[in-house]
Amino acid sequence: MRFDRGPSLNTAFGLGAHRCLGIHLARHQLEIALELVTALAPPFRLAPGAAPRMRTLGNVWGYDTLPLVFERGA
Ligand code: HEM
Numbered sequence: 888m889r890f891d892r893g894p895s896l897n898t899a900f901g902l903g904a905h906r907c908l909g910i911h912l913a914r915h916q917l918e919i920a921l922e923l924v925t926a927l928a929p930p931f932r933l934a935p936g937a938a939p940r941m942r943t944l945g946n947v948w949g950y951d952t953l954p955l956v957f958e959r960g961a
Pocket residue numbers: 898899900901902904905906907908909910912913
């Protein structure tokens with residue numbers, strides 16, 4: 888695995904005529920899973936002074952960097 892590799896076109900759900908029919912269900916399931924994980928995680932916030940950097944690849948967007956600070960769990 889190369890963490891220093893450059894961005895590439897994201898084809899996780901395929902392209903063109905055979906693009907995944909379940910893309911919206913799969914993304915919604917991931918959204919629910921992430922909500923559950925963040926509900927279990929200790930409270931967190933954006934690191935002070937941090938500047939999150941976003942990027943887009945076609946219609947897919949995400950963060951290159953999103954520095955967070957986690958508070959100690961109770
Ligand atoms: C993370 C989850 C998923 C990933 C990464 C994924 C990925 C893909 C990819 C790459 C293709 C294209 C295959 C090709 O070009 O031959 C595809 C096609 C397809 N996917 Fe998914 N898929 C996911 C979830 C789902 C779900 C949840 C469903 C249905 C409930 C689904 C239904 C389909 C169908 C029916 C096709 C065929 C579309 C066609 O050939 O016209 N997928 N998927």
